[in-house]
Amino acid sequence: MNVSDTVHYVFLAAAACFVLGLHLMNHPRTARRGNTLSAGAMALAIAATVWLVADEGTISRTGWLVLVSGGLVGAALGLYAAREVKMTAMPQLVSLFNAVGGGAAALIAVNDLLRLENAGARTSLPGALDIVIGAVTFSGSLVAAGKLQGLVSGAPVVFPGARLLNVLLPASFVAGSIWLVLAPDSRTALYGLVVVALLFGVTLVLPIGGADMPVVIALLNAFTGSAVAMAGFVLDESALIIAGMLVSSSGGILTKLMADAMNRSIAGIMVGGFGTGDSAPAAGGTGGAPAQVRPVSADDVAVQLAYASKVVFVPGYGLAAAQAQHELGDLAKLLTDHGIDVSYAVHPVAGRMPGHMNVLLAEANVPYTQLKEMDEINPEFPQADVALVIGANDVTNPIARKPGNAISGMPILDVDKARSVVVIKRSMGHGYAGIDNELYTDPKTGMFFTDAKKGLSELKAAVGEFVG
Incomplete structure (x- = not known):
């Protein structure tokens, strides 16, 4: 069997590995293995291509220089991007x-x-x-x-x-x-x-x-x-x-x-x-709000969390922008260690791309079993003592259930059905849909106006005093 035929079979084997790798990415427990398998198959395909080109002898010395230089530069840029680019920029x-x-x-x-x-x-x-x-x-x-x-x-x-x-x-x-x-x-x-x-x-x-x-x-x-x-x-x-x-x-x-x-x-x-x-932050805590909102402090929220039986966290892009996933994970672990049932409600379009929020929380070592998709978590909101929203806006807006607006009919997280709601947000600014969120003026919603990273750190410290 000549080199050309061998390389052809190598390419087919690589393609089969791509299929298997994609299948393994169906579940978080096997996703890393699937990614490794796909990357290995691609490396094998590249090596086989170089072998074929070398065997044919059709490439000049300048061509080899371009080929090798391109491979090295591309590999270096890829490695740098994978290791250094922040999750918010993914x-x-x-x-x-x-x-x-x-x-x-x-x-x-x-x-x-x-x-x-x-x-x-x-x-x-x-x-x-x-x-x-x-x-x-x-x-x-x-x-x-x-x-x-x-x-x-x-x-x-x-x-x-x-x-x-x-x-x-x-x-x-x-x-x-x-x-x-x-x-x-x-x-x-x-x-x-x-x-x-x-x-x-x-x-x-x-x-x-x-x-x-x-x-x-x-x-x-x-x-x-x-x-x-x-x-x-x-x-x-x-x-x-x-x-x-x-x-x-x-x-x-x-x-x-x-x-x-x-x-x-x-x-x-x-x-x-x-x-x-994203709209610019409003001046002051509640500036620009169409109706009255109820501001709360870190101690107010900590009391609710410390004495709750079930807490649902609702992460959004504000969490990613503040790079607060580790602070959220630490707070959740503190509550879990205290015997409180903790889960995360992840909307399909939370963040800025498919799967963005899942990867962000995985980086903070959040147990995958605590991550729940919209259809799974929505029936649980009425049993939740506290729903803590961190930077999510449009995907929690109850106005989606009403006709005649920009997000009418959009499936949302039923945050407003929890017994108590707390929203961590820097201001009353709009989300990407550009409309007011009726959740913020709900009487049972408390607005904790702060940066997500700072606010979650304060909550962890305050909860620790109650449960420590």
Whole structure:
């Protein structure tokens, strides 16, 4: 068996490991093993590719220098990002990974179409699709990362003629794709298709508000997988096709689940116009509140927690922004050691991307058995003595049960059904949907106005005095 055949079987084995690795990620107990298996399979595939290139002897000394340098730089950047990027910036990092994947896939198609002479439809058709999907993913993911990082406004960015442009641009790259299939040697069609697709990625994501960013991230992840699969067709490589379709299908399923969790259609999300960025903190503790709220102190809350039988924590992005997951974990452990039933209510869109809150709490060594999804925890709220909300806003707003507002029909955590509610928040500022939260003016809700990290540290100290 020659080297080419051996490498082909190695690629198929790697693809099988990707499938198994994805399956192992279904449960937290096996997720790390699945991630390790997938990473090992990718390393094996890269090594096999280098072996094949070396055996063919078609690469120059300069080519080897570029190949090795690119691998080292990429590995160094990946290692740095994995170890140093804060958990609060993980959604931005995922968006950048989406951009890199989509951009790399598009470049493969561009390179092959430039290199091959008289390319047939079998290459030019997937090549055109690869360029369109990959370039849209690249520019769209960069805009999404900018919105998450605050470099681009989290509010919908709409300019005159934007809707018309978002109709004309897809029509243009459909026409450009047909042109490229019919005339694969046309440089005008190739470069024009790249430019139009890049522009559409920007105009596609700009009008989408921050409230929909978790769904957009999942959708762009699916786009990345589709682009990689198309690159597999261009290169006639089954491993790329399998890996790409795994990412595409899982990303598509996740996108649908996230959209359902917000009671919004994917089409409605892509049209844009919903949600704002986080509003600026109001001046003073309760400034700007439409109705009276009840401020509470750390000692007030500590008394409730210390003498409760059941406490439900409701973490939101405010927890992540304050990097207070360890303080929350310490407080929960203190209560658990005192014999209090503790659980965490995690909404599907809590944080800024799918699974963000689960990973954040896992970093603080929170037992997975205490994490409960919305459908599981909602029936338990009426039995909870205290529901402590840390930085969550829209996903706890009872107004979602009423018609005629921006979040009508969105499934929410039934926090208002607990016997007592405490909200840790810096101000009465709005969440990403840009509307007031009726929970804050509920008579049984106490507002603890403070930074999440500072507030949870104060609560831990105060509770310790009561139970110590």
